[in-house]
Amino acid sequence: MNRVLSSMMVLFAVIMALLLIAGCSSDQGKRQESADNKPAEMNSSTPYIAGGISWSIPADWNTAPDRQMRVQTYIISPADGDSDSAECAVFYFGPTSGGGTDANLDRWAGQFEQPDGANSKDKASINKSEAHGLQITTIDLTGTFLVSGGPMMQVSEKKEGYRLLGAIVEGPQGSVFFKMTGPEKTMAAAQNGFNSMLSTMQPVSM
Numbered sequence: 001m002n003r004v005l006s007s008m009m010v011l012f013a014v015i016m017a018l019l020l021i022a023g024c025s026s027d028q029g030k031r032q033e034s035a036d037n038k039p040a041e042m043n044s045s046t047p048y049i050a051g052g053i054s055w056s057i058p059a060d061w062n063t064a065p066d067r068q069m070r071v072q073t074y075i076i077s078p079a080d081g082d083s084d085s086a087e088c089a090v091f092y093f094g095p096t097s098g099g100g101t102d103a104n105l106d107r108w109a110g111q112f113e114q115p116d117g118a119n120s121k122d123k124a125s126i127n128k129s130e131a132h133g134l135q136i137t138t139i140d141l142t143g144t145f146l147v148s149g150g151p152m153m154q155v156s157e158k159k160e161g162y163r164l165l166g167a168i169v170e171g172p173q174g175s176v177f178f179k180m181t182g183p184e185k186t187m188a189a190a191q192n193g194f195n196s197m198l199s200t201m202q203p204v205s206m
Contacts, residue, residue, distance in 0.1 A: 039192065039195075039196045040060075040192045042057070042058055042200065048072055049204060050071045050090065050176050051172070051174045051175065052171040052173035052174075053134060053169060053171040053172070053201055053204060054203075055201050055202075056197065057074055057197055058193035058196060060076075060077070060193070061074045062075045062076075064087075067089075071176070072089075073087060073089050073090070074090075074180075075087060075088075076088065076182065076186060076189075077186075078182075078185075079186040081185050082183040082184075082185045084159070084183050085182060086181065086182025086187055088179070088180035089179050090177065090178055090179075091176070091177040091179070092174065092175075092176045092177070094173075095173050095174040096174065098175055105126060105139055105166075106121060108139060108166050108179065109124055111146050112143035113158070114143045115143070115144070120143055123141060123142075123143065124139050124141040126139050126140075131198060132201060132202035132203065133202075133203065134201050134203060135169075135170040137167070137168045138165070138167045138168075138198070139164065139166040140165055140166075141166075143162065144160045145159040145162035145164070145181055161183055162184065162187075163184050165181075165190075167198055169198075172203050178194075178198075180194055
């Protein structure tokens, strides 16, 4: 009888230990999820303006020197395991230039190849939202990034395992284009910052 009671007590202790471990794992997962969704710390002291909208960038993003055809270029340091930084380029071409939203989504998707040869736009996640009355279309896509350059913009390099986070913001004076590309780990680490930047978008009088 004592042996039965002893065995039952041991079994009960094992079950309680397993439940405790499961509970700790669940709490850890919730904390991690909360951290992943936490808005990035923003540098609101230096808002940027183009196309009749203003925005702020995360405090850990760096502003690169001026580049032709760009409003701004931001550099995001590589995450552990990545050698390349991510880059967020901002474009504004005027009230009637730059092309429509769909045309730009097609062009951005066309700069990526898929391992299975599928159409990149079919693999992309495209969503529409609104912030402070501004219409925002976003695209999220992974694949092999076709780096182009030179006078003919020919493909100069192919970078596997890259990701695109893009946004087209319809401002009062025309669309402003935000295109962030980089290796997947770095992009995953910067995603909250990108979303936080979009949440700061608001129209300004110019």
